[in-house]
Amino acid sequence: MTAVSATEFMTEDMRREIKEIIKRYPKRRSAIMPSLFLAQEEHGYLPDEVLLEVAGVLDVPEIWVYEIATFYTMFNTEPVGRFHIKLCTNVSCLLLEAGSLLPHLEKRLGITCGGTTDDGLFTLSIVECLGSCGTAPVMQINKTYYENLSTQRIDQILDELKAQASGAHRTIQSRDDGQEGVPA
Amino acid sequence: MTEKVLMKNAEAPDSHRIDTYETAGGYHALATVLRDYQPDELIKLIKDSNLRGRGGAGFATGVKWGFVPKDPALKKYLCCNADEGEPGTFKDRAIMEKDPHQMIEGMILCAYAIGAETAYIYIRGEYTLSVQRLEAALKEAYDKRYLGQRIIGSNVSLDIYVHRGAGAYICGEETALLESIEGRRGQPKLKPPFPAIEGLYASPTVINNVETLACLPHIVCRGAEWFRKIGPEKSPGPKLYCLSGHVRKPGLYELPMGIPLRELVEKHAGGARPGRKIKAVIPGGVSAPMIPESDLNVCMDFESLAAADTMLGSAGVIVIDDNDCIVRVATRIIEFFAHESCGKCTPCREGLSCAVKILRRLENGEGREGDLEQLDFLCDGIFGNSFCALGDGAAWGLRRALQIFRDEFIYHVEKRECPFH
Ligand SMILES: Cc1cc2nc3c(=O)[nH]c(=O)nc-3n(C[C@H](O)[C@H](O)[C@H](O)COP(=O)(O)O)c2cc1C
Ligand code: SF4
Ligand code: FES
Numbered sequence: 001m002t003a004v005s006a007t008e009f010m011t012e013d014m015r016r017e018i019k020e021i022i023k024r025y026p027k028r029r030s031a032i033m034p035s036l037f038l039a040q041e042e043h044g045y046l047p048d049e050v051l052l053e054v055a056g057v058l059d060v061p062e063i064w065v066y067e068i069a070t071f072y073t074m075f076n077t078e079p080v081g082r083f084h085i086k087l088c089t090n091v092s093c094l095l096l097e098a099g100s101l102l103p104h105l106e107k108r109l110g111i112t113c114g115g116t117t118d119d120g121l122f123t124l125s126i127v128e129c130l131g132s133c134g135t136a137p138v139m140q141i142n143k144t145y146y147e148n149l150s151t152q153r154i155d156q157i158l159d160e161l162k163a164q165a166s167g168a169h170r171t172i173q174s175r176d177d178g179q180e181g182v183p184a
Numbered sequence: 185m186t187e188k189v190l191m192k193n194a195e196a197p198d199s200h201r202i203d204t205y206e207t208a209g210g211y212h213a214l215a216t217v218l219r220d221y222q223p224d225e226l227i228k229l230i231k232d233s234n235l236r237g238r239g240g241a242g243f244a245t246g247v248k249w250g251f252v253p254k255d256p257a258l259k260k261y262l263c264c265n266a267d268e269g270e271p272g273t274f275k276d277r278a279i280m281e282k283d284p285h286q287m288i289e290g291m292i293l294c295a296y297a298i299g300a301e302t303a304y305i306y307i308r309g310e311y312t313l314s315v316q317r318l319e320a321a322l323k324e325a326y327d328k329r330y331l332g333q334r335i336i337g338s339n340v341s342l343d344i345y346v347h348r349g350a351g352a353y354i355c356g357e358e359t360a361l362l363e364s365i366e367g368r369r370g371q372p373k374l375k376p377p378f379p380a381i382e383g384l385y386a387s388p389t390v391i392n393n394v395e396t397l398a399c400l401p402h403i404v405c406r407g408a409e410w411f412r413k414i415g416p417e418k419s420p421g422p423k424l425y426c427l428s429g430h431v432r433k434p435g436l437y438e439l440p441m442g443i444p445l446r447e448l449v450e451k452h453a454g455g456a457r458p459g460r461k462i463k464a465v466i467p468g469g470v471s472a473p474m475i476p477e478s479d480l481n482v483c484m485d486f487e488s489l490a491a492a493d494t495m496l497g498s499a500g501v502i503v504i505d506d507n508d509c510i511v512r513v514a515t516r517i518i519e520f521f522a523h524e525s526c527g528k529c530t531p532c533r534e535g536l537s538c539a540v541k542i543l544r545r546l547e548n549g550e551g552r553e554g555d556l557e558q559l560d561f562l563c564d565g566i567f568g569n570s571f572c573a574l575g576d577g578a579a580w581g582l583r584r585a586l587q588i589f590r591d592e593f594i595y596h597v598e599k600r601e602c603p604f605h
Contacts, residue, residue, distance in 0.1 A: 027367070030367045033350060036350075064367065074349075090516065092428035092502055095502070095504065129273075133274055135434070136434070143312040
């Protein structure tokens with residue numbers, strides 16, 4: 001196994017946590033997904049250097065790690081903005097006119113779907129059903145669900161996030177708990 | 185007012201905490217089973233209850249457990265399928281957020297019945313609050329010795345771990361789910377061997393849905409006969425229905441299995457929105473073919489829906505009214521399946537992306553003569569020739585939409601426009 005010293009891409013803590021994760025499974029390969037989540041939480045995305053480090057700590061072939069990082073859509077191999085907006089466009093949301101929310105978001109942010117704003121604050125993606133169809137239309141920003149959306153509600157949310165970004169120094173990731181609008 | 189079973193604690197302020205669960209009688213089933221039941225007797229009880237899987241296919245739960253070899257030397261696994269990605273579905277999320285101990289107790293019961301000492305919860309990655317609630321609930325259960333070594337003083341042990349998915353719908357399919365836990369791409373595997381014989385890490389494995397597992401403590405506490413008497417004898421039990429789309433009161437409803445779809449949509453969910461009429465309903469998530477309004481008297485159980493050429497699936501009921509376009513809905517559904525196709529087999533991978541091109545063309549007013557026949561041809565080619573139920577389900581749904589709402593499709597071709605958009 002590789003040396004234990006911390007690098008720019010892998011802190012001592014992460015190494016330790018990954019070693020704990022390994023114990024949950026009879027095979028180390030199973031620990032790849034949870035380790036990548038951990039790394040993504042830390043770095044925001046998964047650059048090659050991180051993938052190599054993860055392979056090193058797990059002591060598995062690099063290709064196994066690449067395979068997972070590229071197959072699963074929740075792993076970002078490219079940088080994303082501080083707030084990653086994921087708008088659901090699946091049927092239940094579509095029926096309640098999520099279609100008009102996408103152009104609205106694009107206009108407000110000045111980017112097209114898949115893009116990131118110049119200030120690095122927002123990335124906009126469309127996603128499949130978020131499992132919140134009873135309160136459609138829905139989007140998820142980082143970990144938090146926002147439900148029963150309208151264009152006005154979206155404007156309000158974007159303004160709040162911008163205010164938060166200019167005022168606070170902590171990111172929303174480390175604070176939110178996904179609790180906004182738990183469905184009844 | 186029907187009695188709530190699965191959602192009976194959901195309104196309590198701290199419904200996700202172990203104290204609330206125990207006060208309402210939680211973990212009583214576990215104590216009873218460890219005291220009074222041999223694993224075989226528990227399997228028999230579940231068989232007698234006629235509980236059928238809530239993950240989509242409706243397989244008899246006790247029968248599935250019975251396939252697991254009894255050899256004590258073999259390591260066995262239990263996987264809870266919490267991947268809930270079927271568009272229109274949000275019931276498992278409700279259980280995990282509101283009352284996770286119900287499912288955890290169910291997992292301990294199942295693990296005891298099949299002799300598993302390790303279990304994984306495969307949960308979709310987006311469900312961050314559910315993950316938090318589960319992690320906290322597992323910790324509470326460990327603290328009370330409902331989990332870990334020698335559960336409440338017995339010689340039974342179980343560890344449960346949460347494994348997060350990362351945004352691949354196909355991982356809800358049980359063999360793809362196992363591949364994913366093993367750290368590979370989520371692609372279905374050939375059956376047989378069935379997971380009950382050779383599953384996770386090549387060991388006997390049971391995969392059950394969240395809601396299926398949540399039913400178990402209630403069956404132990406109240407008996408197989410009580411359960412069988414809720415709804416139709418062959419598909420009985422309490423059931424969570426997810427109502428979405430064009431209804432006045434969308435949301436989650438707990439009602440008996442076998443309730444008429446019309447009653448569910450019109451009485452409970454308030455029916456169509458003001459000034460609108462219902463045109464079609466998808467009864468079980470987008471993998472289930474839509475049915476026209478005229479078929480709404482069908483009952484929500486496995487047999488009745490199969491007879492109506494659709495399925496109960498995930499009980500994600502999506503209502504479409506007369507102000508929306510079936511071609512648009514069908515296009516979005518096939519786009520979804522094409523996007524989520526794992527790429528392993530040609531009919532699904534190529535056939536669906538080809539169907540998407542044609543459907544988009546129709547919806548954009550650029551339909552051509554022969555397009556509908558081409559879609560029919562694609563459905564016939566995909567259905568029955570796909571490696572797993574994703575491809576088959578997609579083609580089945582599209583074929584039914586083309587049959588039932590042929591006129592709408594023809595309009596798009598002939599007039600080269602969408603009458604709705
Ligand atoms: C494409 C596809 C997706 C599926 N997604 C899910 C899912 O998200 N959750 C689930 O419980 N079952 C899902 N299933 C069904 C599972 O393969 C399996 O039958 C089920 O988890 C068994 O549990 P049960 O017997 O308790 O229903 C899916 C099947 C297919 C073919
Ligand atoms: S039918 Fe589709 S999802 Fe299933 S194995 Fe084939 S390509 Fe993969
Ligand atoms: S369709 Fe948008 S949350 Fe389910």
